[in-house]
Amino acid sequence: MATGRVDLDGNTIKPITICMIGAGGFIGSHLCEKLMADTPHKVLAVDVYNDKIKHLLEPSSLPWADRIQFHRLNIKNDSRLEGLIRMADLTINLAAICTPADYNTRPLDTIYSNFIDALPVVKYCSENGKRLIHFSTCEVYGKTIGAFLPKDSPLRQDPNYYVLKEDSSPCIFGSIEKQRWSYACAKQLIERLIYAEGAENGLEFTIVRPFNWIGPRMDFIPGIDGPSEGVPRVLACFSNNLLRREPLKLVDGGQSQRTFVYIKDAIEAVLLMIENPARANGHIFNVGNPNNEVTVRQLAEMMTQVYSKVSGESSIETPTIDVSSKEFYGEGYDDSDKRIPDMTIINRQLGWNPKTSLWDLLESTLTYQHRTYAEAIKKATSKPVAS
Ligand SMILES: NC(=O)c1ccc[n+]([C@@H]2O[C@H](COP(=O)([O-])OP(=O)(O)OC[C@H]3O[C@@H](n4cnc5c(N)ncnc54)[C@H](O)[C@@H]3O)[C@@H](O)[C@H]2O)c1
Numbered sequence: 001m002a003t004g005r006v007d008l009d010g011n012t013i014k015p016i017t018i019c020m021i022g023a024g025g026f027i028g029s030h031l032c033e034k035l036m037a038d039t040p041h042k043v044l045a046v047d048v049y050n051d052k053i054k055h056l057l058e059p060s061s062l063p064w065a066d067r068i069q070f071h072r073l074n075i076k077n078d079s080r081l082e083g084l085i086r087m088a089d090l091t092i093n094l095a096a097i098c099t100p101a102d103y104n105t106r107p108l109d110t111i112y113s114n115f116i117d118a119l120p121v122v123k124y125c126s127e128n129g130k131r132l133i134h135f136s137t138c139e140v141y142g143k144t145i146g147a148f149l150p151k152d153s154p155l156r157q158d159p160n161y162y163v164l165k166e167d168s169s170p171c172i173f174g175s176i177e178k179q180r181w182s183y184a185c186a187k188q189l190i191e192r193l194i195y196a197e198g199a200e201n202g203l204e205f206t207i208v209r210p211f212n213w214i215g216p217r218m219d220f221i222p223g224i225d226g227p228s229e230g231v232p233r234v235l236a237c238f239s240n241n242l243l244r245r246e247p248l249k250l251v252d253g254g255q256s257q258r259t260f261v262y263i264k265d266a267i268e269a270v271l272l273m274i275e276n277p278a279r280a281n282g283h284i285f286n287v288g289n290p291n292n293e294v295t296v297r298q299l300a301e302m303m304t305q306v307y308s309k310v311s312g313e314s315s316i317e318t319p320t321i322d323v324s325s326k327e328f329y330g331e332g333y334d335d336s337d338k339r340i341p342d343m344t345i346i347n348r349q350l351g352w353n354p355k356t357s358l359w360d361l362l363e364s365t366l367t368y369q370h371r372t373y374a375e376a377i378k379k380a381t382s383k384p385v386a387s
């Protein structure tokens, strides 16, 4: 671990204690890894699961063993939460239901998780004068303005109609029966509440809007380390199809566009926020890679090519199939058409830029998926079916 580290203004960084809620998830596991390897900070890691951070917790001889403690608790109903927030200098809240397959099928759980369960965290930070970094989402932007223009309108090519800006873009969601937007709407309301706590009660806050962060340990592979009928986010869905040599399913033709950023690049941005409070407080930050834009169809094609390279297996004859959103996600699904983050605020405040190309990040991620899951999938698929 480096000593004598300085912040962006040349001041020595003092070790702090961080209460990280949702530390056992995808982003939390990478953030814990980074904080243990490269900083002197302490982490009170709160989650209901710890499988993704087990390698940081055991054995107790690890060099950072006295800097990370796991607290297994559900923030919905555990009175220990306030005590942990009071013990820390900073709280980072990552806890959420955040897989689209849940938004329209479990809208109540989605709204409770993303709004109601986050309320006490905001309240305890505000009442105890503690700093909060809250994880929101790029989905708060919803659809682009351009999505409502005629298909052949030249204005669709104008960035003013699609680039998403923290301080000026509107939040455009579908109608109430499109329950997909339950998540985005809950996230938007908690953002507004945090902002209001800052304005009226002086809460020191930073809001992060991740734009499709991807990498190792994201979600689960159905039937291996998660339920066989479960539907994770697209990286894990496509990885699962590639591992099982099944066609990748393109929802509604795979025409939606996304920008993907490598988790390790994005974690650098979060570390800058943690260690530069004077530059990060009071801001909402887009964190994404505007240079890595693809349609979902292009993502499927690239993942197929990269997976062939890293596994040494040829791709199957029909690598993709089309499926309707109703069939794949059920009633009430809707989609964001395009997501390009404006980078002005994060550049200005923190000087952060992503580095990794989509090809490179897929190569390292699919190498991980192949090494971690290929054998387990072979075993699972060769088991005789019980008669
Ligand atoms: N990964 C992305 O690209 C992305 C994009 C936009 C927003 N986000 C936001 O970032 C945050 C983290 O996302 P992630 O990708 O790491 O998801 P994740 O599902 O891997 O992690 C969330 C973690 O929170 C925990 N959790 C949920 N409810 C809890 C509760 N009641 N008590 C204790 N722990 C609880 C879960 O067990 C899980 O480990 C979420 O708020 C999500 O909405 C992520």
Ligand SMILES: O=c1ccn([C@@H]2O[C@H](COP(=O)(O)OP(=O)(O)O[C@H]3OC[C@@H](O)[C@H](O)[C@H]3O)[C@@H](O)[C@H]2O)c(=O)[nH]1
Pocket (backbone or CB within 6 Å): 098, 099, 100, 136, 137, 138, 139, 210, 211, 212, 232, 233, 234, 235, 237, 238, 249, 250, 251, 252, 254, 256, 258, 296, 335, 336
């Ligand atoms: O097998 C699949 C899975 C997904 N998809 C499509 O791929 C796109 C991306 O899907 P993801 O599951 O990664 O989720 P989305 O990008 O729509 O939303 C995500 O965005 C930001 C976060 O807040 C959440 O992690 C999640 O809501 C969607 O258009 C989806 O319809 C497929 O075509 N096939």
